[in-house]
Amino acid sequence: MTRAKKAKAPATPALLTDATLPAPAMAGRDFLSNLDMTPQELRAVLDTAHSMKRGQWRQVKPLAGLTLALIFEKASLRTRTTFDVGMYQLGGHAITLTNQEIGLGTRERISDVARNLERWVDGVMGRVYLQQTLQELAQHARIPVINGLSDMLHPVQLLADYQTIEEHLGEVRGKRIVYIGDGNNLANSHIHMGVLTGADVTIVTPVGYEPNGAVLMDAVKQGARITLTNDLAAVDGADVLYTDVWISMGQEAEAEHRRRAFRGYQVNAAMLDRIAPNGIFLHCLPAHYGEEVVEEATDHPKSCVFNQAENRLHAQKALLYHILGGTQPRW
Template sequence: MTTSARPEQVTPLTPDTLPAPVMAGRDFLSNLDMTPQELRAVMDTAHSMKRGEWRGVRPLSGLSLALVFEKASLRTRTTFDVGMYQLGGHAITLSSQEVGLGTRERVSDVARNLERWVDGVMGRVYLQGTLQELADHAGVPIINGLSDMLHPAQLLADYQTIEEEFGSDLRGKRVVYIGDGNNLANSHIHMSVLTGTDVTIVTPVGYEPNGAVALDAVRRGASVTLTNDLAAVEGADVLYTDVWISMGMEAEADIRRRAFRGYQVTPQMLETIAPDGIFLHCLPAHYGEETVPEATEHPKSRVFDEAENRLHAQKALLYHVMGLMKPRW
């Protein structure tokens, strides 16, 4: 299933027909900062944007977003920057050399400065606590572009891609994540709470996702399975993987490669998932480790659709967080 439409099918929106922003002025540090209804509104907007219905609409005209990076980025930087431009706003990129969160100056001071110049801040940082500190001291929305604990903006693009394949009702769909129980694994567990998917995290012993995240999700009624058994991949509707060695873990590279041996997604593994199942990877891919080029190029792969959807999903997020703001000048 696809939400794409031919140009002649598109009904352009106007400033008077835009949906109401559902997260106006709020922080987005976790997928659980949304309700299921708010997630639905953001997803509907992302699909609408991808269809071209927002072309020419500039709801964020006159607004600025600071992009604060402690970690390198291709997709996060490009999509947030282009997204602000397409919505009529402006993005300014600030590297760790320019800001130095917690080193060059206090995180709280950075927050108090930025709130006086810009209308929102996206942070791609090492620690979730850094984002929380920014949120505690800034009077403008803070958006999590990645932290050690969570990667919620990525999951919006992931689920847009999943909905393109299976429709908007994902209850009972099996999402199997294989590899390191990292920030993406934690965020997949959060999305199970919001969407009703059955999420299975398959990791080597000792590399499971955050236990508190999983326990909280189960208490909220989510279907979450943690296992070391590779057989759990069989029959998956969605098979997802990520790098074994995240930025900042390079010293553990050899240990991790040995631990994750056998957890590589190959074309042979893709033949064991559901006949209409799909393969996702947030990229960048470390070929020869968590996957191989033949998997990302496989007919079941939606990896590059997923990358494209970073733009649409994040534009939708920006609109729903910043859409009611007025320019300061």
């Protein structure tokens, strides 16, 4: 009788040491847009995010002695928690500053806030209303500034999104990524990622709610494969279906008008049946159930929504390492 072979235990990933850490790819740089990185730098950040999720960074603290200021004009669950926990896990420290405390542009000039922070901390992350606020902070601060969300872009979210896509679908180039809903900061950042990755990005949105025209035209000029349509048939066969809220913070006065405009663009189980058999559904959260999505969609077998939320931690830790890694503590 032939004895069955004992199954091999899965290999344990090798733990990194201070001597085997990759070189920081974006040392000391601002990150206000996904296009602030090259495709090669994006690859470095995503590779690091994957290795961090595998637990290979457990015994290193590359940001020991460093501090990140977290500025919040907007409420936050995922951005605040993951940047704070990420700095802690990498050996650093985060300090949260709400707009009530610092009053960007009201209590103090943005330039003065930047010139103060650069003397105390090693980097700034801002979740703000206006992209211009981040640009002004970056202009006046001699330390890196990271865009945690603005009216124009949400680049850190897209890092987590593409980490999630790679986990489930492998190579991103040529995959059909269909974003359905408001042509907001998420849609703009999806277009930027189409430039960087070679993904086939389709934006499905009602007339009058298209993404930023300059972002779209610049991407097309760079050779990105971007499709803009209001035809829901574009969902059919998608490798990734993505949606976001119809009513963002600050748009509450437009709520009823927007609900009418987006009727029919809701992601539900029937819509998920139309995407590719191995396709996945993503939503950056928070979800407004009964509007852009229903609960059975986030709980659907094709949903990777909460894995995507987890990856905010790993992707942002990777970004922090590649921007702040190698910085010497100033005390």
